[in-house]
Amino acid sequence: MTTAPWRDPALPVAARVDDLLSRMTLEEKTAQLYGVWVGAATDGDGVAPLQREMTADYDWDELITLGLGQLTRSFGTAPVAPALGARALARAQRRITAAGRFGIPAIAHEECLAGFTAWQATAYPVPLAWGAAFDPPLVEELGRRIGQDLRSVGVHQGLAPVLDVVRDPRWGRVEETIGEDPYLVGTIGTAYVRGLESAGIVATLKHFAGYASSAGARNLAPVRAGVREFADITLPPFEMALREGGARSVMAAYNDTDGVPASADPRLLTDLLRTDWEFEGTVVADYFGIGFLQTLHRVAGTEAEAAHLALAAGIDVELPTLKCYGRPLVAAVAEGTVPEALIDRAARRVLRQKCELGLLDEDWEPPREGPVDLDSAENRALARRLAEESVVLLDNPDGVLPLPPDTRIAVVGPRAADALAMLGCYSFPSHVLTHHPEVDPGISIPTVLESLRSELPDAKVTFAEGCDVSDPDTSGFEEAVARAAEADVCVAVLGDRAGLFGRGTSGEGCDVTDLALPGVQADLLDTLLTTGVPVVLVLLTGRPYALGRWQGRLGAVVQAFFPGEEGGPAVAGVLSGRVNPSGRLPVSVPRVPGGQPWTYLQPPLGLAGEVSNLDPTPLYPFGHGRSYTDFVWEPVSPEAAEIATDGSHDVTVTVRNAGERAGAEVVQLYLHDPVASVTRPDVRLIGYQRVELAPGESRRVTFRFHADLSAFTDRDGARVVEPGALELRVAASSAEVRATVRLRLTGPVRRPGPDRVLRCGTTVE
Template sequence: MSDRVEALLAELTLREKVAQLAGLWVGAGDSGEDVAPYQHDMSSDPPVWDDVIKDGLGQLTRPFGTRPVEATAGARSLAAAQRQIMAANRFGIPAIAHDECLTGFAAYGATIYPTPLAWGATFDPSLVEEMAARIGADMRSVGTHLGLAPVLDVTRDYRWGRTEETIGEDPYLVGTIGTAYVRGLQHGGVHATLKHFAGYSASRAGRNLAPVSMGPQELADVILPPFEMAVIEGGARTVMNSYAEIDGVPVAADGELLTTLLRDQWGFDGTVVADYFAIAFLRTLHQVAGTDGEAAALAMKAGIDVELPTVNTYAEALIAEVEEGRLDISYVDRAVRRVLRQKDSLGLLDGWSPEPRGPIDLDSAGNRSIAARLAEESIVLVANDGVLPVAPGKKVALVGSRGMDPHAMLGCYTFPMHIGPRYPGTEDGVPILSLAEALVAQGIDLKTAEGCAVDEDSVDGFDEAITAATEADVVIVAVGDRAGLFGRGTSGEGCDVETLALPGRQAELVDAVLGTGTPAVLVLLSGRPYALGRFADRAAAIVQAFFPGQEGVPALARVLTGAVNPSGRLPVSLPRSEGAQPGTYLHQPLAGPSKVSSVDPTALFPFGHGTSYTTFEWSDAQADRSSMPTDGTVTVKVTVRNTGPRDGTEIVQLYLGDPVATVTRPVTRLIGYHRVDIPAGEARTVEFTAHADLTSFATRTGVRVVEPGAIELRLAPSSRDIHTTLPITLTGQVRAVDHTRTLRCSSRVVS
């Protein structure tokens, strides 16, 4: 591969080289609405196809995720475009076609899977990997090579609109689930793109594309580990930079992150692509460059190889920087070499595969089956006084707009929510039910009343909702979010919030329904956790679903009626107060409740929490040793018995406490978990083997170390409800570790 790429690189002119370093987005602005931030600020004149492709082209941007295109016709159109690109350049090199795939292939008619926050709720990497393999295979079947997922940002402030795109608030959970997604997508034949490297989710006040105030230890111990795992273990082939600026340094111009850490230390040898328009933002938003050429040179030196989504600075501006001696040609060669290697690994230097002959189905029965399993596993039964499952014959009222709207199941990067609004009258492309329709299909005697919209001021429907609740045996109150983009929703990219109060008048609706005295089930269909402290003591049950996709409503109906025993666990804490920020469980002792502050940030329900329709009893927790060297391992195990009336699933979680360290450490943090199915009346013993490397942390000097001293291993069903604490002493010398350390805890069922 190397000789072939080097020979080709030697033949390319400067213009042909630069042509390999940019994407082209055809038709993105046809409807006049932005698909990406500042899209219409970048250029008043869209690039001319023939002019752009005459020297070659690096990437084609979102050929399926820009407008409604039927799969087979789209694949043929893409193949035709590739033939034109190959014919136009001297060496017949096609473009890499990339598209979004955050909740499945974001194409018209493709299966819509649960959102990443729902993946986190499953604690099931193997099922996420299975999903991703299908997504990859579907994308490759139509000629797509690169998927813009997974998002590995660890959520730090739930007010951030893109919380729904994250896998959760814990770096170990994000890393293990995200790495599984990378493996699956790449097994399906499509290169994964790690987003957004790094720091994007820690913006001030949870505002999108805002400055980040973060020290090097938080960056090293919370933000970077998921990316490290996905590179080292997952073999990810592409990384996308973060829009963030960390302590005044824009990531798009940060060679310490994009080259020294990512490549020199971790050994990443793929391509780094720019988040959309991020290079131009160095001039327009960050103001660290005075011209497009300066911005291009800064980004290229830092390590960004490809400009997306369309031709902008990596064009004439970049060529001028080289020709006028301000940028050494070696930087361009470095980037082109990486791009050609990627194209070679995808088979693109061997020509273009034939266009499809028969129809392509992007929403197969197999896809929908996996989507349904994921949705079922992701739904969290947060609290239940026995009203669930809904007993047969009960009169049920369904109140709240989220119960009437099929789109209540969909996140912002699904095709109907991301692109659909730009094409009014276009159908969703896949069948999606409302919760009301799904409950009726389950045989429920149902009366409905909307009550109020998601984010409007009208309360005209309250009286009807109260009447419906009063006349029912059980009332289900379905509230939450409407996903959208850039302020057009209550959750999603650019849809940040000031507090964690339910949007609009929904909290008042819940209060009104609870006031009727009818047993009420509060169902949250949302992209972020909301403060539920004012409702928790009055609701008979609480169910949380994080945008569970096209099969989410039937799955939710099966949970509510008892056909499915819920097994999801919270990937983010549910806050008590609307304004207690930040609220993640991963905090140092000083960030907890204290006698010197009137604000108690303790979550209402903690990370990892969830219950079911059966009961579990934990016993016989033990470790095989009470001390180990700083390069050793310890094995712990616990027996879990299903003492309830039906088969169920428990998520056994292993947490680490480090009572004394040279820098402040989190009170507790997840280092292992195992999802185990246990038939009624039976028991299973779960065993974890933890390496001392998992106790490592970044010191004040930036060196990652394992320190001798006392630690605690905590076996628990959630981050707060510790069953057993096992004290362990680490012995020996302080040991420095790097990316070659053990990154995960192994686990298995031993009986």
């Protein structure tokens, strides 16, 4: 085998893969199409539900004689020291290569949603915080650094980013998303993909497609999105991340849309993804997703039928462990009920990716043993910077913030002294260590209380928990009120506890009926306000919560979306004034807990009006955020123009820092289409630029708008650019318009092709 053409790196990848496939038996080809989750619990109480029912029995030593496609979460299943985990993974790979006829290693994959989900690895802010930062270059650096850590221990593939667009914030996985706008999700997600791929890691786009549009905001629920919502809201982030980011893998979603499960939809996974978008990478199943075609969707009667549906649709790899793509699939091919050509198609894609990763080369070796640091000083510095940029100052009407350095502060609330308040559900401590309570988190996670005491050493800081996150007990209210009454200011730190499948108030499978703060936290806040002491509300959450109940009653409101291991110092820095807040809302903050789902992407009928007594207008709109300095926006030029339906137009605005301290403004560009052949969102984001400014400094921001950015799906299901009037709105948020440029598109209706322009070009001078 060492002299076979498939081992020759000088030959084209396709030629190598074809030669290898021609030498493999049916069983060996099929073995490349599934993963194995070594060490995962099968007692029904593991990381994921249904593990026991969805895992086939196998003998490891016998199984690997056929080869193996994937190794699932060697680091993300149980606490293991990074260096020891790297040695164990290398040892497993050597056993696989020694046992099989061809000596091909498996692709090792891990979760990396908010950092490498491994013990002692940096826990970064969650993706919703990435969206709040509005800083793609910083997120690209985040992806690169996470990718380097993954690569250093022998991992090849990362299951991230999540590109689902928030449609109902009651959904538990909002914390994993980047926001409620497809342009923001696409640009930030693409930056993360570029970073991960630049480190040699295969980025896997999740969840393709429609998962976040579930009915009733329930996890893994049916989706009833229409054609235009699917095409114009759900799909664009995936298209951008594939075309511009170069992602090499896509994960099929759990949901069905209009009765067709994504995992069994060839129009989605083959026609759109492969033919229209020319994707050549691998499609992997979400965990147990192929088996769910039989057990949950009931579109297959047997495991073999589920395997056939998934293969025919275009899923190449069954994850996390073998079930349907194992013995049932081999038997079905032998019986003639499943064409072997489907096996060949999927195996060719898997082997091509392995070839590109160097796993078919004769000289392949796992990473050399040595010390491993997955939480380096550089990592923590990046985590701190991203956390600081993501904190959103929602309100500060009376200038209570920044806090004086020698003031008396009562810190109150269930999130103030809990390190896990900083972390999302896919951080290792929240995701895995709940099953290992005897193990320490493995990383330092300063709390808000600790950080505030360090930040303001001359302040007198007292603390009372007040209540639990979700427990109804109010016995702690009395002490909390006493501490607040003794202070000059009360900092109420409230929010979520991340968890999985009902074990938290936010996270996968932790969906909610409304957007009221969990437990009795709202009552605690009301009680604190009776003291007459100014109350600063700090929210550490995985979703937005309704805050209209306290409008005009709070001294200030600070929002942080699970800001990671450096989130405590970041929040404390904003409270002290060391950090000038620059985060902007990636999701709207509602006024009342009900009246959802609602995002800012509404057509006229979805806005407030006289036809209903219910006003869905958010308390704080998408893109909103305050600063400790003042920015002055100079007039936009030009004010009006006429361009063709395939033309472009530059919009320029000058922003000046008129305050006395450095700060960052986020200049946003929105599109308003007054008249179209189908209803359109009243406004939608089409460009943005974060601008750092010293006191008195001015910068000129130019957006290059292309007519393609006005495209939408018409009544016939085609993407079109229609002639007519448009408005470009330069704004500080979706509701804070600073200037309007009126355009007129001229010429015929145009159908942009696969090379359509996906984003505004932006320059800063």
